[in-house]
Amino acid sequence: xTRIWQGNAGPVTVVVAAIILIWYVFVVVLNAPWERDQAAxxxxxxxFIQLVKNTMAQERPVLPAxxxxxxxxxxxxxxxxxxxxxxxxYHGWITLSATLLGFVIGTGLGILLAVGIIHNKAMDxxxxxxxxxxxxxxxxxxxxxxxxxxxxxxxSGLLPKAxxxxxxxxxxxxxxxxxxxxxxxxxxxxLMHTYNASAAQTFWxxxxxxxxxxxxxxxxxxxxISLVGAIVGELPTGAVAGLGxxxxxxxxxxxxxxxxxxxxxxxxxxxxxxxxxxxxxxxVMQRMxxxx
Amino acid sequence: xxAGWVIxxxxxxxxxxxxxxxxxxxxxxxxxxxxxxxLAVPLIFGISLLAIWEGVTRGFNVxxxxxxxxxxxxxxIVNSVPILVADFRQTFMKxxxxxxxxxxxxxxxxxxxxxxxxxxxxxxxxxxxxxxxxPIIGVAPIMVMWFGFDWPSKAAVVIIMTFFPMLVNxxxxxxxxxxxxxDLMRTYAANYxxxxxxxxxxxxxxxxxxxxxINSTLALIGAIVAEFxxxxxxxxxxxxxxxxxxxxxxxxxxxxxxxAVAGSLFYGVVTLIERFVTFxxxxxxxx
Numbered sequence: 186x187t188r189i190w191q192g193n194a195g196p197v198t199v200v201v202a203a204i205i206l207i208w209y210v211f212v213v214v215l216n217a218p219w220e221r222d223q224a225a226x227x228x229x230x231x232x233f234i235q236l237v238k239n240t241m242a243q244e245r246p247v248l249p250a251x252x253x254x255x256x257x258x259x260x261x262x263x264x265x266x267x268x269x270x271x272x273x274x275y276h277g278w279i280t281l282s283a284t285l286l287g288f289v290i291g292t293g294l295g296i297l298l299a300v301g302i303i304h305n306k307a308m309d310x311x312x313x314x315x316x317x318x319x320x321x322x323x324x325x326x327x328x329x330x331x332x333x334x335x336x337x338x339x340x341s342g343l344l345p346k347a348x349x350x351x352x353x354x355x356x357x358x359x360x361x362x363x364x365x366x367x368x369x370x371x372x373x374x375x376l377m378h379t380y381n382a383s384a385a386q387t388f389w390x391x392x393x394x395x396x397x398x399x400x401x402x403x404x405x406x407x408x409x410i411s412l413v414g415a416i417v418g419e420l421p422t423g424a425v426a427g428l429g430x431x432x433x434x435x436x437x438x439x440x441x442x443x444x445x446x447x448x449x450x451x452x453x454x455x456x457x458x459x460x461x462x463x464x465x466x467x468x469v470m471q472r473m474x475x476x477x
Numbered sequence: 478x479x480a481g482w483v484i485x486x487x488x489x490x491x492x493x494x495x496x497x498x499x500x501x502x503x504x505x506x507x508x509x510x511x512x513x514x515x516l517a518v519p520l521i522f523g524i525s526l527l528a529i530w531e532g533v534t535r536g537f538n539v540x541x542x543x544x545x546x547x548x549x550x551x552x553x554i555v556n557s558v559p560i561l562v563a564d565f566r567q568t569f570m571k572x573x574x575x576x577x578x579x580x581x582x583x584x585x586x587x588x589x590x591x592x593x594x595x596x597x598x599x600x601x602x603x604x605x606x607x608x609x610x611x612p613i614i615g616v617a618p619i620m621v622m623w624f625g626f627d628w629p630s631k632a633a634v635v636i637i638m639t640f641f642p643m644l645v646n647x648x649x650x651x652x653x654x655x656x657x658x659x660d661l662m663r664t665y666a667a668n669y670x671x672x673x674x675x676x677x678x679x680x681x682x683x684x685x686x687x688x689x690x691i692n693s694t695l696a697l698i699g700a701i702v703a704e705f706x707x708x709x710x711x712x713x714x715x716x717x718x719x720x721x722x723x724x725x726x727x728x729x730x731x732x733x734x735x736x737a738v739a740g741s742l743f744y745g746v747v748t749l750i751e752r753f754v755t756f757x758x759x760x761x762x763x764x
Binding site (some may be wrong): 191195197198199200201247257285306307310311312313314315318320322323324325326327329330333334337338405409413416417420428431432433434435436441444445447448449452456457459 | 602706
């Protein structure tokens with residue numbers, strides 16, 4: 186029993202349980218005024234137990250109860266066919282495909298630029314400050330414009346959203362990879378020199394392997410942020426499809442349960458993506474002979 | 478196609494490139510000259526990028542809907558200063574700053590409070606790390622529903638977005654003081670609060686500033702995106718989404734330029750304060 190409390194699992198469970206409990210309390214507090222109002226209009230008195238019961242089963246609550254959200258998620262994932270427009274799996278897949286496409290392109294471009302920066306001093310001096318400065322700019326604000334402008338020239342659907350994800354995931358990768366490719370120590374570089382290794386050999390046998398931890402750390406940030414990019418990219422197209430569209434549609438029609446369900450789906454998606462990258466990191470690190 | 482502008486773009490590209498290649502090859506023992514060169518190179522790159530942008534958009538007659546030339550954006554900025562100022566005031570001065578201060582402040586206080594309980598620390602830290610990776614921006618519609626269309630709902634989004642990075646970083650920073658240093662405080666018979674203020678908070682400062690820097694960008698993004706879900710008829714996010722709908726792309730770019738400058742300045746100010754407060758840290762001493 187004591188061993189459970191040593192690790193993280195025990196405390197995390199307790200904290201999560203506490204959050205859910207607080208959530209239920211807030212459900213009652215926040216939804217009660219509406220119930221009281223309804224009772225007053227009907228001219229009836231409402232008992233406390235009845236009040237609590239009602240607050241957890243409202244059609245459009247101010248704050249839906251956790252079990253309502255879970256029920257909605259279950260209903261829209263398992264009970265609907267995947268192709269249905271009301272299925273969360275369908276919307277999730279649309280967001281996921283844009284996220285992944287953007288993430289892959291962004292990672293590829295980011296690595297290429299990092300390689301260029303490493304090997305060319307002029308590029309390093311001129312591009313790097315701008316890459317760092319661009320991190321301080323709210324890039325996400327451009328998202329709606331990219332979508333609408335690309336729509337105007339006939340590009341619509343997956344690609345514009347993926348472009349936003351590309352743009353967002355690109356910067357963490359560049360910064361991380363430049364750091365990573367520069368991480369071999371001078372003594373190691375000197376050893377490659379004494380072997381008379383060419384620049385390409387130094388790159389593949391020393392720089393690339395030592396950049397791996399940096400690459401995966403940046404990829405975790407990049408995949409999370411490219412999901413955010415895909416979701417925001419779905420907002421300006423008028424809520425057609427995707428998790429972002431579900432959020433927007435829910436906010437237009439006051440469907441709070443739908444918003445929360447989409448939010449939880451997005452959270453689950455983000456957690457899964459980060460976990461997959463983390464798993465990849467573990468496998469690669471193990472095969473490279475590092476600590477597991 | 479306008480050949481003159483295309484040639485202008487080509488000259489800007491080649492000129493900027495050769496100038497930079499030449500500059501980085503200069504070997505100089507003079508520190509001041511080296512400093513000027515390291516400042517000039519990115520500046521030349523930026524200017525030639527703008528020149529290429531101008532030349533290409535004008536040379537190939539790119540429709541302004543697609544990409545307006547920088548000069549047109551500048552003209553728009555100059556012509557609509559009152560609107561830009563009003564938007565800036567609504568989004569930055571109210572939503573971003575208030576949300577940023579409250580979010581960072583509450584994250585900091587929460588970190589100090591859970592610091593005394595190892596149990597809570599182990600329970601909340603993994604959750605905080607987890608939440609930092611989530612698309613928190615999605616709570617924006619809920620906040621708009623709860624707190625109305627005006628700036629409080631945006632400030633609420635900013636608070637939620639900035640809370641967790643601050644919490645996680647402060648807790649990590651409070652663990653940064655070494656046991657040797659803590660032992661020294663004990664030999665001085667320092668109590669918990671003295672140790673906190675004289676040793677552990679200064680030691681945590683680099684971590685806290687890291688969170689402040691991350692949050693300065695997050696806050697601006699949060700406030701702008703939250704405005705896509707509903708606002709009164711003023712605000713940077715509102716302007717961007719409506720002007721996009723009316724195809725006034727130069728206005729959108731003007732707004733983005735303001736956001737970029739505001740974001741960079743915000744970040745810069747935090748960095749300056751960091752240099753001032755954590756002057757003892759190796760990363761600042763050497764640079």
